[in-house]
Amino acid sequence: MSPLFSDTIVALSTPPGAGALAVLRLSGPAAVAITAALFSKKSFAQATGHTLHYGTLRHPGNGEILDEVVAALYRGPRSFTREDVVEISCHGSDYVVRQVLAALLREGARLAEAGEFTKRAFLNGAMDLAQAEAVADLIAADSALSHRVALNQLRGGFSQELRELRARLIKFAALLELELDFGEEDVEFADRTGLAHLLAEVRAVVAGLLRSFELGNVIKNGITAVIAGRPNAGKSTLLNALLREERAIVSAIPGTTRDFIEDEVSIDGLRFRFVDTAGLRDNPADEIEAIGVARTRQRVRQAALLLYLFDLTELTPEEVRAEIQELTNGLDLPVMAVGNKTDLASAEDIAAFVSGFRSSQANQLSEMPLVLLAAGQNHGLEALQQALVDQVRGTALENNASATIVTNVRHARALEIAASHLAAVQTGLDTSRGTELLAADLRHALAALGEITGEISSEDLLTSIFTQFCIGK
Structure with missing residues (x-):
């Protein structure tokens, strides 16, 4: 079968910037010849595929040594693109990379376009389009x-x-x-x-x-989980606990968080973007806090999951239900109720709250996940993380690791x-x-x-x- 492409492409395949190594990749009918013209190993042009060759690359004009390299040779069609492919591993200096790349271009290669190696692999029948996107x-x-x-x-x-x-x-x-x-x-x-x-x-x-x-x-792009609730419910403390760093300022003064703070963390293979928001109350202390409350409500409308955090010692199940319903009115949004500050509540009070939360009088909450924790002491954090994973993933992927x-x-x-x-x-x-x-x-x-x-x-x-x-x- 005659090749689909008559030209040979080259590009830096490792991230730009100084490093120990850099890899320049060539693909096309002249990949071997272009490399051989600069390479000290004269036997390279006749070498078999899937072999490594150590030597030096020299400037085609003055013969100056550009770098000591290892050239990996793959003969088509047994290569990524099904063409002849050479991958040159040189030292990761920006200067060295520029010099080697310039020499390869002078010998007849052209700079590859974005994704062109994978595009050639697809067009040459090495993979289908879905595999190429993968x-x-x-x-x-x-x-x-x-x-x-x-x-x-x-x-x-x-x-x-x-x-x-x-x-x-x-x-x-x-x-x-x-x-x-x-x-x-x-x-x-x-x-x-x-x-x-x-x-x-x-x-x-x-x-x-x-x-x-x-x-x-969700697996590919992550899930945005907004943490909302009244001032001083412990939202910033919870964010810091989930991220395992002091990302947000924690203070006993209500309304410390005026704008949202967000960051990402991976939990059991799933990527979550947690968003700490300004505390919700009817009468903000000033105009700045009022703007923060408005932004909280807007961020909730954009969320994929709401963590409604409340102080277990201050609210009843009925109040929690009313606040969640008011915040999510008209939204088709998964909600997880998170009761904080269990370290300040007695075992009897906690049991009574759970019972009331699950009672028939609070039937709107009967199916909603409820997690109790003490964010300041990291108590119950594992239970919350597991509940988050269960909420998003369910059991489908775990039951069949090879599921499409x-x-x-x-x-x-x-x-x-x-x-x-x-x-x-x-x-x-x-x-x-x-x-x-x-x-x-x-x-x-x-x-x-x-x-x-x-x-x-x-x-x-x-x-x-x-x-x-x-x-x-």
């Missing part, structure tokens, strides 16, 4: 779960599931198209009962993938389009709609599924995806 997700992964999900997608788990769905639908689509070819003879090649059963299965799988996007979005989780917005949109057209096919079967309409809706559904893996793609789509990658990947 490369970027894997690089950006900053928690155990985001790493696991990206790695599963990179290894083709999601793609395989989609290919199986499309393969089954394509068989029926072909039969429907065949019916159109014999339209004048009024024959049916596609078993409508069998198609209905298949549609039910495929729609269930697509619906499951769409449901997983809620969890996948959709994390990409583009994939979710394509699945929504596919689901819509599959529903239209089902409606067409139920109402005995004509073969032309059934075939058209099925084609649209197949096209939407194909866009995820790149079996059906456009240059605009590829440009949009790969320009979001870093240079050198």
Whole structure:
């Protein structure tokens, strides 16, 4: 098979800046020849793939030694891009990198565009589009779960599931198209009962993938958890305890926090962004505090999860319920009630509060998670962290570590389009709609599924995806 690309690209594949090592990557038909022109090892041009070579790189004009390097050689198609690839490990000086890169460019390489190595891997058939996008997700992964999900997608788990769905639908689509070819003879090649059963299965799988996007979005982007409550409930203390650092000022003076403070932490593989907010009260002490209260309410509307923190020694279950209902009025927002300062309450008072919180009189709170703690002493912090993880993750991922989780917005949109057209096919079967309409809706559904893996793609789509990658990947 002749190569798709006639030029050779080069880029720095390690982060810019001084370091022990830097890696420059070349890919293309002249990658070996360009490196050999600068390399002290004359046998490099004839070397086999998957080998390492130590030597020096010299300036092509004056022969000055640029650096001592190790060159890793990968012969296509057994390489990341399925082209000849050379990865040059040099010392991580900015000056050295610039000199080596300039020499490679003088020998005929050109600077790679963002994501061009992975784009070549896709276009050369080394991976599909969903796997290519997983490369970027894997690089950006900053928690155990985001790493696991990206790695599963990179290894083709999601793609395989989609290919199986499309393969089954394509068989029926072909039969429907065949019916159109014999339209004048009024024959049916596609078993409508069998198609209905298949549609039910495929729609269930697509619906499951769409449901997983809620969890996948959290895994990939983290979840914003707003800590709200009255002044002096201990919100800043709780933020510091969760972050394990003195991030927010803690004072006994009410209204110390005038604006929100936020930071991120990973808990059991999930990334949370906790937001400490100004205390909520009806009569703020001054205009600045009033602005802070207004911003708290705005931040709650933008949250994915609300931690309503209250002083266990001051409020009754009814008051907690009323304050949460007032704050979340009209919002579809998961809420966790967090009672603080258990160290200042007796065991009897704590038991009475829990009983009242769960009583029939407080039935609106009966399903709401309740966690009791003493943030100042770090008592109960583990229980809160576990409750947060349970609230977000549930048990689906733990029960199946290899479960397919959709994390990409583009994939979710394509699945929504596919689901819509599959529903239209089902409606067409139920109402005995004509073969032309059934075939058209099925084609649209197949096209939407194909866009995820790149079996059906456009240059605009590829440009949009790969320009979001870093240079050198």
